[in-house]
Amino acid sequence: MDAMGVGTASLQEKEQSMRLGKVVKSNSHCDYVVELDDQTSRSFSPQPDDYGFGSFVRLDAGDRQFDPDARHWAVGLIYNSQLFNPMFLNMGPRLSSDPDPVFTPDLITETRTLLWVVLIGQFEMYQGQTYGVHGIPKVVVPFNTHVCKLSEAEIHRFHLNRQEQPQFCYYSHLLRCGGTFAAQLTEQVLQEVSASGLFTGADRRALEILCKELAWKNTMGAMR
Secondary structure (H helix, E strand, O other): OHHHHHHHHHHHHHHHOOEEEEEEEEEEOOEEEEEEOOOOOOOOOOOHHHHOOOOEEEEEOOOOOOOOOOOEEEEEEEEEEEEEOOOOOOOOOOOOOOOOOOOOOOOOOOOEEEEEEEEEEEEEEEOOEEEEEEOOOOOOOOOOOEEEEOOHHHHHHHOEOOOOOEOOOOHHHHHHHOOOOHHHHHHHHHHHHHHOOOOOHHHHHHHHHHHHHHHHHHHHHHHO
16 A cells, blocks of 8 residues: 555656646747746645756646647747745834734745746647747747646657758747847757757757857857
């Protein structure tokens, strides 16, 4: 019985480990704000390593790995984050003594972690295989849409087109819409995609050249 309980908990944790939070706001058609799930939202809340800078995410109607029956709105990259604490610098009146435990209401944690996500494309399906369509999605992402971290397999599929050929078509879009750290974000994504082994031959050399050129621009820009 104990082993079965542990197995069930492990399976549930694995199923929910990809979910990060939900959409709560948009700054533009391709720029969305995500509220991260915390321990009060669900048992297996995301850990800091799950939503790092440059993480690939998908915005859809499910909270597991790619489900062909779910509505897939977009694929994006985390480009910024903010820790929100309404009690910071709160100079209001305070109790002069310990509160009466009988009449003290339950304390609610109001701190939040917000993630900024730039949309770079979406998933489509053709003959039972998923592939990526790079660019700005046409459809507006609704409120409370689930946001999940992409697995390595999903990142691989996103960088394949309908003909199963490697693609990287959001370079200029990411440089324009990736926020204050757009150059650093693009360089990091280039390095990770290039090192993934998906691109080979001339395609990989082209990515490496783009990465070196961008790194040079970032270095020279910092020296000015």
